[in-house]
Amino acid sequence: MTDSKSSRLDDLVARSRQDQAERERGYREQALKMYPWVCGRCGREFTRANLRELTVHHRDHNHDNNPSDGSNWELLCLYCHDNEHQRYTDATPGTGGSAAGPSATHNPFAGLADLLNRDDHSK
Structure with missing residues (x-):
């Protein structure tokens, strides 16, 4: 990559991060004015x-959905927020996890049909 392309990419990434930080400050400030400073899961004050x-969690996991009434937000401590996102990831198909845990790969009955169909099974 040439220096000018690299520089433009660096500028774009920096601007994107700055814009995201500004958006987060906006809805975080609103949520902190709107709700008591208590974790919605563990009750820590x-x-x-x-x-x-204390973080702002988006109930629908869409960080661009920020209604002014705060209906998509809840305040969670860092630990509960991390836990909530891990549970969401585990329950989302295609993310490597599932609500029931990892799927089994061993099939104990894989050869059962062959065993039952053998000629000498009647002995």
Whole structure:
């Protein structure tokens, strides 16, 4: 990649990250004004001293869905927020996990039909 293309790509990535950070600040500030500073899962309370550990979770997992009434947001501590996203990933098909856990690969009855159809099974 040439230097000018690399530079343009770096600028685009930096601008994209800055735009995302600005959007997040906007809805986070709104949510913190709207809701009590308490984790919606574990009930941990927050003060200004530890408020950075309280995050805004999007209920539908769409970070672009930010209605002004806050209906798609809930405040979660860092730990509960991580747990929520892990549960969502585990339950989403095609992401490597499932709600029931990993799927089995061994079939204990794979050769059963052959065994039952053998001529000497009547002995």
